[in-house]
Amino acid sequence: MVTLKRLVLDVLKPHQPDALAFCKELAQLGPDYRVSLNVDEMDENTQTLQLEIRGESIDLGPIEEAIARMGASVHSVDQVEVLNQPDEE
Amino acid sequence: MVTLKRLVLDVLKPHQPDALAFCKELAQLGPDYRVSLNVDEMDENTQTLQLEIRGESIDLGPIEEAIARMGASVHSVDQVEVLNQPDEE
Amino acid sequence: MVTLKRLVLDVLKPHQPDALAFCKELAQLGPDYRVSLNVDEMDENTQTLQLEIRGESIDLGPIEEAIARMGASVHSVDQVEVLNQPDEE
Amino acid sequence: MVTLKRLVLDVLKPHQPDALAFCKELAQLGPDYRVSLNVDEMDENTQTLQLEIRGESIDLGPIEEAIARMGASVHSVDQVEVLNQPDEE
Amino acid sequence: MVTLKRLVLDVLKPHQPDALAFCKELAQLGPDYRVSLNVDEMDENTQTLQLEIRGESIDLGPIEEAIARMGASVHSVDQVEVLNQPDEE
Amino acid sequence: MVTLKRLVLDVLKPHQPDALAFCKELAQLGPDYRVSLNVDEMDENTQTLQLEIRGESIDLGPIEEAIARMGASVHSVDQVEVLNQPDEE
Amino acid sequence: MVTLKRLVLDVLKPHQPDALAFCKELAQLGPDYRVSLNVDEMDENTQTLQLEIRGESIDLGPIEEAIARMGASVHSVDQVEVLNQPDEE
Numbered sequence: 001m002v003t004l005k006r007l008v009l010d011v012l013k014p015h016q017p018d019a020l021a022f023c024k025e026l027a028q029l030g031p032d033y034r035v036s037l038n039v040d041e042m043d044e045n046t047q048t049l050q051l052e053i054r055g056e057s058i059d060l061g062p063i064e065e066a067i068a069r070m071g072a073s074v075h076s077v078d079q080v081e082v083l084n085q086p087d088e089e
Numbered sequence: 090m091v092t093l094k095r096l097v098l099d100v101l102k103p104h105q106p107d108a109l110a111f112c113k114e115l116a117q118l119g120p121d122y123r124v125s126l127n128v129d130e131m132d133e134n135t136q137t138l139q140l141e142i143r144g145e146s147i148d149l150g151p152i153e154e155a156i157a158r159m160g161a162s163v164h165s166v167d168q169v170e171v172l173n174q175p176d177e178e
Numbered sequence: 179m180v181t182l183k184r185l186v187l188d189v190l191k192p193h194q195p196d197a198l199a200f201c202k203e204l205a206q207l208g209p210d211y212r213v214s215l216n217v218d219e220m221d222e223n224t225q226t227l228q229l230e231i232r233g234e235s236i237d238l239g240p241i242e243e244a245i246a247r248m249g250a251s252v253h254s255v256d257q258v259e260v261l262n263q264p265d266e267e
Numbered sequence: 268m269v270t271l272k273r274l275v276l277d278v279l280k281p282h283q284p285d286a287l288a289f290c291k292e293l294a295q296l297g298p299d300y301r302v303s304l305n306v307d308e309m310d311e312n313t314q315t316l317q318l319e320i321r322g323e324s325i326d327l328g329p330i331e332e333a334i335a336r337m338g339a340s341v342h343s344v345d346q347v348e349v350l351n352q353p354d355e356e
Numbered sequence: 357m358v359t360l361k362r363l364v365l366d367v368l369k370p371h372q373p374d375a376l377a378f379c380k381e382l383a384q385l386g387p388d389y390r391v392s393l394n395v396d397e398m399d400e401n402t403q404t405l406q407l408e409i410r411g412e413s414i415d416l417g418p419i420e421e422a423i424a425r426m427g428a429s430v431h432s433v434d435q436v437e438v439l440n441q442p443d444e445e
Numbered sequence: 446m447v448t449l450k451r452l453v454l455d456v457l458k459p460h461q462p463d464a465l466a467f468c469k470e471l472a473q474l475g476p477d478y479r480v481s482l483n484v485d486e487m488d489e490n491t492q493t494l495q496l497e498i499r500g501e502s503i504d505l506g507p508i509e510e511a512i513a514r515m516g517a518s519v520h521s522v523d524q525v526e527v528l529n530q531p532d533e534e
Numbered sequence: 535m536v537t538l539k540r541l542v543l544d545v546l547k548p549h550q551p552d553a554l555a556f557c558k559e560l561a562q563l564g565p566d567y568r569v570s571l572n573v574d575e576m577d578e579n580t581q582t583l584q585l586e587i588r589g590e591s592i593d594l595g596p597i598e599e600a601i602a603r604m605g606a607s608v609h610s611v612d613q614v615e616v617l618n619q620p621d622e623e
Binding site for chain 1: 091093096149165166167168169170171172173174175
């Protein structure tokens with residue numbers, strides 16, 4: 001089975017929700033998600049973030065939906081790492 | 090449960106309390122907090138700090154309150170790392 | 179037996195399929211393929227990618243076919259690592 | 268208990284006592300202190316030092332007193348690392 | 357016995373055979389050869405490669421012959437690592 | 446007991462004794478001294494060296510004497526690392 | 535006993551003997567010598583090399599003789615590492 005193990009997104013978000021709330025919202029989408037966020041730029045209304053998500057089997061759809069629901073947008077998918085593994089492991 | 094594991098803040102603080110007292114005050118807010126402080130700039134009245142806090146489960150609210158109580162302010166939240174883990178671990 | 183262990187390709191692809199779908203398609207070509215993708219440049223219609231594939235025994239032909247089938251093209255093969263190993267290992 | 272584990276000081280000192288005597292004097296203030304000194308600049312009468320002290324539980328007061336007693340002064344506290352640990356460890 | 361363990365060559369080769377075929381041809385010259393190839397430059401007719409070969413006991417002669425046979429030429433031997441070891445090991 | 450564990454000296458020396466003889470002379474001053482020498486500059490009559498000495502308990506006095514006896518001079522003590530340890534260890 | 539463990543030489547050599555023959559000749563001078571050679575510059579008649587030799591107990595004399603015998607010359611001794619160890623180890 002091919003699973004997504006790592007994802008780096010370039011995200012533009014409003015100041016609210018703040019960085020921590022934003023990460024927590026995303027982390028709770030998967031049982032082992034580790035979400036790291038770096039603020040690259042900030043202006044009056046928005047923040048440009050580099051967002052990295054790691055997990056055993058990341059599901060991108062709900063992540064994109066949550067990002068949109070929080071008023072942010074994915075500028076680009078910068079890195080992706082997938083792995084094909086035997087199903088029972 | 091989603092917990093905050095690492096936090097990097099850009100902080101502006103007055104010279105008093107000094108860096109050590111400032112860190113100790115923050116470290117005692119959590120039973121395993123490791124607080125690292127780098128002084129990035131200094132002028133007559135203030136210091137610009139990079140402050141990193143690590144712990145198993147960091148609670149941002151009391152940290153922000155303590156920073157404010159010491160007359161300092163959080164310029165920006167630069168990095169955040171959260172992890173979703175099973176509750177009993 | 180000489181097998182290909184690692185491959186780095188410079189690839190030009192249209193925006194669709196997106197980076198994740200593109201990687202998953204390639205990863206399922208081998209039972210242990212690990213596919214990492216970095217987006218180096220992006221313009222209106224295309225993305226320039228660095229694509230790295232790792233595995234115990236990579237078969238380049240089906241990878242090239244899949245890349246072409248998805249409307250992308252291999253700009254260059256940038257790195258190759260092969261290993262000669264005893265057959266029973 | 269919150270303890271200081273690491274301290275980096277920017278220090279201005281006269282040529283005497285020399286770097287080794289200076290470090291030894293500071294190291295004997297704690298039972299496990301490791302003191303590293305880098306000379307960053309030197310002019311006719313003074314040396315600018317980066318001084319790093321590591322230990323299980325560093326006590327800053329006596330360090331500052333010893334530095335002053337040797338005719339040197341702490342330019343700035345550049346880095347501080349504190350840790351909150353259970354008392355019995 | 358003195359054996360060659362690592363070799364880095366700067367090689368100019370035509371586009372055919374391609375990088376993978378070129379590496380496989382070289383790797384099969386020794387029972388444990390690991391061949392890594394980086395394309396440094398490319399023009400219309402040729403590629404400039406950095407070629408690294410690792411193995412327990414590399415034999416340079418056949419490597420040079422194979423390179424010539426494939427229409428490429430060794431620009432320079434950039435790195436060499438040899439080791440003197442007891443014969444029975 | 447506070448002991449010197451590491452010392453980096455900036456040394457000016459004549460061409461004779463040469464670098465190896467110079468290092469050996471210093472290494473034999475302590476039962477476990479490891480002496481590393483980098484030649485930073487060289488002119489007609491002298492060499493500027495970075496000299497690093499490591500050991501369990503380095504004694505600086507005899508090192509300085511040996512350096513002087515070989516016609517060289519310590520330009521500066523660039524780094525010093527001392528450790529306070531229990532006496533019986 | 536003080537022994538030489540590592541040696542870095544800046545060497546000027548003619549094109550013949552080539553880099554591999556040159557290294558092999560030097561490696562066979564000690565039972566465990568590891569000789570690494572990097573070509574730093576090359577002109578019509580000569581190569582400038584960085585040559586690193588590692589071993590448990592390197593003997594510089596025969597190395598210098600072999601270098602001279604092969605028509606090359608030691609430009610400079612760039613790094614030296616010696617260690618004082620108990621004789622029976």
